[in-house]
Amino acid sequence: MSPVGFWESLLAARMAVFIGIFHSMFAAVCAIAIGSFCGIVMGFIMTFARKYVVFPFRLFVDVVRGIPGLVVVFTIYYFLDVFLRSYGVKLPALMAGIIALSVTNTAQMAELTRGALQAIPRGQIEAGKAIGFRFGQILYYILLPQALIQMLPPWVNSATETVKGTTLLMLIGISDLLLVTQQLIATNNHALKYYCFIGLIYFLLNTVIEFTGKAAEKRLRFDGG
Amino acid sequence: MEDSLLRIRRLGKWFGSLKVFEGVDLDVNAGEVVSIIGASGSGKTTLLRCINLLETFQAGSILLDGNPVGYHEENSKRKRFPERIIARQRLLTGMVFQQFNLFPHMTALGNVSLGLRKVKKLPRAEAEKEASRWLERVGLGDRTHSRPSQLSGGQQQRVAIARAIAMNPKILLFDEPTSALDPELVGEVLNVIKQLAADGATMLIVTHEMRFAYEVSDKVVFMDNGKIASMGTPTEIFEERKSDRLKEFLSTFNN
Ligand SMILES: Nc1ncnc2c1ncn2[C@@H]1O[C@H](COP(=O)(O)OP(=O)(O)OP(=O)(O)O)[C@@H](O)[C@H]1O
Ligand SMILES: [Mg+2]
Numbered sequence: 001m002s003p004v005g006f007w008e009s010l011l012a013a014r015m016a017v018f019i020g021i022f023h024s025m026f027a028a029v030c031a032i033a034i035g036s037f038c039g040i041v042m043g044f045i046m047t048f049a050r051k052y053v054v055f056p057f058r059l060f061v062d063v064v065r066g067i068p069g070l071v072v073v074f075t076i077y078y079f080l081d082v083f084l085r086s087y088g089v090k091l092p093a094l095m096a097g098i099i100a101l102s103v104t105n106t107a108q109m110a111e112l113t114r115g116a117l118q119a120i121p122r123g124q125i126e127a128g129k130a131i132g133f134r135f136g137q138i139l140y141y142i143l144l145p146q147a148l149i150q151m152l153p154p155w156v157n158s159a160t161e162t163v164k165g166t167t168l169l170m171l172i173g174i175s176d177l178l179l180v181t182q183q184l185i186a187t188n189n190h191a192l193k194y195y196c197f198i199g200l201i202y203f204l205l206n207t208v209i210e211f212t213g214k215a216a217e218k219r220l221r222f223d224g225g
Numbered sequence: 226m227e228d229s230l231l232r233i234r235r236l237g238k239w240f241g242s243l244k245v246f247e248g249v250d251l252d253v254n255a256g257e258v259v260s261i262i263g264a265s266g267s268g269k270t271t272l273l274r275c276i277n278l279l280e281t282f283q284a285g286s287i288l289l290d291g292n293p294v295g296y297h298e299e300n301s302k303r304k305r306f307p308e309r310i311i312a313r314q315r316l317l318t319g320m321v322f323q324q325f326n327l328f329p330h331m332t333a334l335g336n337v338s339l340g341l342r343k344v345k346k347l348p349r350a351e352a353e354k355e356a357s358r359w360l361e362r363v364g365l366g367d368r369t370h371s372r373p374s375q376l377s378g379g380q381q382q383r384v385a386i387a388r389a390i391a392m393n394p395k396i397l398l399f400d401e402p403t404s405a406l407d408p409e410l411v412g413e414v415l416n417v418i419k420q421l422a423a424d425g426a427t428m429l430i431v432t433h434e435m436r437f438a439y440e441v442s443d444k445v446v447f448m449d450n451g452k453i454a455s456m457g458t459p460t461e462i463f464e465e466r467k468s469d470r471l472k473e474f475l476s477t478f479n480n
Contacts, residue, residue, distance in 0.1 A: 126279055127326035131340030131392055132316040134308065141343060145330045220330075 006190040010197070013184050020180030021201060023094060024166040027176070028205075031101035031166075032159050038102070039109020043147075044139065046110060047117040057110065064107035070168050076100040077172045097169040101162060108158045116150035117143060149220045156213030160206040177201065228291055230255045230427055231276065231396055237284030238271055245271045246451045247284070253396060253429055253444075258422045260438035261431045262462075263448035264474055269431040270323075272448070273398045276429070277320045278311050289317045290395055316344070319389030321399045325381045327373040333360055333384045334369040337391050345392070359387040363417050379410030383417055390421065397421070399430040415441075435478045439463050447471050 010017065046057050064072060077096045084091050120143060128138035170179030181198045185191045229252035236249040245268040253259050261269045274280040276287055278295050287294050294314040296303050306314065327336050337356035341347045347355065360369050363383040373381050382402055389397055402418065403411040415437050422428060422441050432438050438445055438459065445462040447455040449470050455462060466472045 121324075121326070123322060123324055123326035124328065126320075127322065127328065127388075129279060129312070129315060130277060130318075130320040130322075131388065132312050132344040133340070134312045137343055141339060142328055146328075149330060 004188055006188075006193045009184065009188050009190060010194075013180075016175070016180050016184070017177070020175055020177035023169070023174055024163075024177040025205065027094065027098050027101060027166045027169055027174070028159075028163045030098045031105050031162050034098075034102040035105025035109050035158075035162070036155070038106040039111075040113045040144075040147075042106060042110035043113020043117060044143075046114045061107045061110050064104060065111065069104050069165050070171065072104050073097065073100040073168045073172060076103060093173050094169075097166075097172055097174050101165055101169075104165065105158065105162050108161075109155070112151050112154050112158065113147060116147040119150060120146050145220075149217075152213055152217050152220065156210055159209050159213075163202060163205050163209065229253055230257075230290060231429070232288040232291075233276070233285070234288075235285035236272075236275065236282060236287065238268070238275055238280065238282045244451055246448070246453075249285070249453055251446065251453065251456075253427060255395075255427055256425045257443045258426075258428045258430065258441050259444045259446060260442040261429065261446045261448060262433070262435070262438060262474070263454075267448040268451065269448055270400050273320070273400050273429065273431055277318050277398055278315055279320075281305065289314070316392060317395045319392055319394035319397045321382070321385050321389050321397065321402050323401045323404050325373070325378070325385045325405070327381055327385055327388070329373050332370050332372055333365060333376070333387075336373070336384055337388045340388070340392050356387070356391055359391045360384070362420075363387045364413070377410060378406045379413045382406065382414045386414075386417055386421075390426070396427045396429060399428065399432070401431050401433060403432070403434060433478075435463065435475070447474070449474070 004012075042057050042061070046054050046061070076099055077093070080091050080096050080099065124142055124146070125138055128142045133141070166176055167178045169176045170182075175183075177198055181194050185194050231251070231253040233249055233251040236251075237247040238245040249272065251259075261272065263269050271280060275282045275295075282295065286296065294306075294317065295311065296305050298304070305311075328339070331339065334353055334356050337359055338349075338352040341352035341355055342349055345352070357366065357369055360366055363386055365380060365383055365387070368376060368380060371380075373384070376384065382405075386397075386402075399418065403414050406414065411434070415434065418428070418430070419437075419441055430438070430441070440459075442459050445457060445459050446453055447462060447470075449455075455468055455471050457465075461467070462471070463475065466475060
């Protein structure tokens with residue numbers, strides 16, 4: 001029995017916990033940003049490009065979405081590791097983790113974007129052409145804003161999944177929040193309290209995301225409600 | 226004889242092996258209102274979409290203001306203009322769609338001013354002033370900040386008309402502008418179109434509103450069987466009814 005109380009032990013380990021939170025948040029934010037950007041671009045390509053251009057992207061999206069996140073993380077980590085090592089570069093685990101989460105997120109966002117674009121009636125494109133718009137202007141002023149509004153709720157969903165997905169990163173040796181916590185637990189007997197504590201932190205992070213999403217939705221909504 | 230604003234010669238359109246029409250000749254002079262009538266599937270919408278360059282066409286030519294649009298001859302080969310030029314040529318025509326096709330994420334004012342700002346490159350304030358002027362003209366001066374979802378069908382179609390005419394096209398094309406409307410909202414839209422006609426706008430109107438076509442048109446075109454089957458003044462078309470097909474078609478409207 002350790003004589004140290006939960007709060008005392010947490011206080012003592014605060015730096016490690018902060019670093020854990022930072023790693024998790026940093027990875028999540030990067031992955032969401034990169035994944036959203038690449039995914040939206042990919043979604044547009046998959047909707048409007050020629051069939052043979054679409055094919056490799058389609059394959060990428062289906063493959064990534066079809067395998068567990070953990071497998072994606074491991075595959076990318078080991079692939080990048082072996083590949084870069086042959087050039088004498090050592091990839092930091094955090095970087096590999098962010099790339100892996102971004103890949104998963106990109107596939108998710110690409111599919112979301114494609115779905116949202118497909119749901120926009122063809123008449124919107126024609127109305128844009130009729131006022132003399134070129135294709136790029138139609139994309140930017142007409143399709144993109146409508147797609148983004150459509151995508152917001154599922155986007156929030158996928159962002160929260162990404163935050164939860166950061167827990168996979170401990171498996172490639174990144175001291176994310178979960179790994180840090182587990183190391184702490186090994187030195188005392190407050191396991192339940194610690195798990196409740198980090199559960200609360202993940203929950204708070206995702207609540208912030210959902211709240212932001214709801215607020216954005218309210219501002220952007222065009223159904224008149 | 227004066228040069229017509231819109232001159233269509235030997236126009237032919239196929240969807241794969243399906244012929245929609247062939248050998249279509251049509252002239253619309255400045256200030257004229259021409260109505261197109263005909264049975265469902267006779268190619269009325271397709272003809273308008275060809276003029277607006279939303280469809281390709283396989284034969285013939287369309288001249289707007291004396292210049293060919295859509296295709297040109299190069300080394301005696303027929304070539305489609307590049308999209309950049311097509312986009313500019315589309316500004317010669319304004320299109321009002323059956324389903325309005327307003328941009329749902331923008332207000333009425335945004336819908337009408339978007340093209341003025343981004344295509345005509347007017348500064349925002351000027352574009353919005355111009356847009357409100359047109360919204361007033363169609364009787365919606367008090368709804369400039371409404372989203373399409375907050376407007377009735379008739380109001381939406383009037384915004385769409387303002388959006389088309391604000392770009393100052395040479396000719397306005399209407400594809401059954403009242404077909405998607407509840408009967409009680411048809412009148413307000415037709416009145417706006419009549420007003421534009423009275424103000425001298427050049428218009429080509431596909432419609433199933435025979436009384437309206439009779440009243441507003443200088444010329445009526447009857448499409449049937451992949452061609453223009455009859456063309457004449459409203460009196461010639463609606464009262465004299467020279468061909469059997471025309472008689473048969475008009476008898477389905479008890480007017
Ligand atoms: N995109 C398309 N692909 C293939 N066939 C088409 C396409 N659009 C129209 N058609 C065909 O072309 C013919 C003419 O259609 P169009 O819509 O121009 O008729 P319409 O006179 O406008 O009819 P309505 O009064 O019902 O609106 C029809 O046989 C239609 O099925
Ligand atoms: Mg039609």
